[in-house]
Amino acid sequence: MKLEIHTRSDHEETLSKIISNIRDLINYKNLEPGDKLPSERMLSEKFEVSRSNIREAIQKLEFYGILHSKPQSGTFVANIGVVAMNGMLEDILELEDPDFKSLVETRILLELKTVRLAAIRRTEEDLVRIKKALDDHEKKIASGQDAVQEDLLFHLAIAKACGNSTLNTFMLTITPQIIIDFEKYHVCYNELDNVRIKEHLDIYEAIKKQDPTLAKEKMKAHFKLLYQYCYNV
């Protein structure tokens, strides 16, 4: 599945329709965990959509752990129980597209954690990678060019060093949308370059000396402007 980033299209509309159809089918037929769903061909005929659409919907539900496809055998209801399934399906169907504020809020939460964990768990290898990202960022600014990318990579380097693959994945997930929204809402970036360099250095130093509390504090200071901006949009 994917985090919805663009506006709800016709395609997603039909996908949601198929998902709710599958839900209704499971409930109507009282399918329990382990039971087999009708074949993709039958579903496509029954719901009057293409088999590709059916496959897409099934893949999405597979991502959320609700269904499980077994090659040359069938698609089965996963072992999470009908109650949880219905609850989750309802949530999935009602999921809104993430707005800018929600993204920034989440990013701040994630990064205050990743920087803390990175300070605790970073290896020497992580440290040199972060240092390199730090230097690249500074050099790019020194050359008078826009350094949004390098700024971003510094933060991703920290996420990578936090030793938590889920958090790392989430950071990778929201980063591109953050960039897009930054451009869309014209978040200022060229100003205060020197301040940002200093803040990055503070964060790096805290990670280097393995001081998680200080690292979190410096990251929070780094997000101060963004935080204010986010809540004034």
Place this chain on the structure above:
Amino acid sequence: MKLEIHTRSDHEETLSKIISNIRDLINYKNLEPGDKLPSERMLSEKFEVSRSNIREAIQKLEFYGILHSKPQSGTFVANIGVVAMNGMLEDILELEDPDFKSLVETRILLELKTVRLAAIRRTEEDLVRIKKALDDHEKKIASGQDAVQEDLLFHLAIAKACGNSTLNTFMLTITPQIIIDFEKYHVCYNELDNVRIKEHLDIYEAIKKQDPTLAKEKMKAHFKLLYQYCYNV
């Protein structure tokens, strides 16, 4: 795209290979943001894989905001710059599958935030939904049945009330894998039912009286056992 939950399969192996091929191609041809990638048919011929695989890889990179497909026109390098792109691609290719510890650690982080936000932002509608999940959970336990699903739905109801669609999506994303891992590692659940009911009630009351600090505190207490368990695995 999707959060990888199962062990690395051949399919994902070829997908990674295609992605790194695309990366090499972009670097070799010095493609810049906005430039057009070769057509899917050409790529499938060049990399000696099926067009479906190419499409899958492109969709994954589209999810991370690196590429952008335009119907009847072509696939283009997104506007994030070659430096950030290479950095992100490296991270994406090296992404590990999320382990249990990382999932639990992330869940605790997310829920301490969602419960706080829910206490601040919950509507009356949210409150009745949470209350219903609370009651369902208690009833199920009273009937002597296993109530893992209802427990889960209580937490998802809180996530839904936090007013942050990104956090809500993340919670939905990790929940099924958490369930699977709970079963896999035989995390005890039937014991301490009454304690859990009480803890849920405390959390609900805090959200009801819109006390974010108290809500977070109660959630932290609720996770105490899980926290210890997680760090002893």
Place this chain on the structure above:
DNA sequence: AAAACCAAAGTGGTTAACCAATTTTAACCT
């Protein structure tokens, strides 16, 4: 010389045919 236009090639998206593995069915032997 520049603008308008049209046909042909090329694109991602969609649909239908095909494949190998599995499951079911039924025929057959003991």
Place this chain on the structure above:
DNA sequence: AGGTTAAAATTGGTTAACCACTTTGGTTTT
């Protein structure tokens, strides 16, 4: 009858053909 086995039907996955739309290059017209 019961068990065995082989063949036929069914499955999700894969590949190839098709479609509607966009782009583009050359030609014509003004």
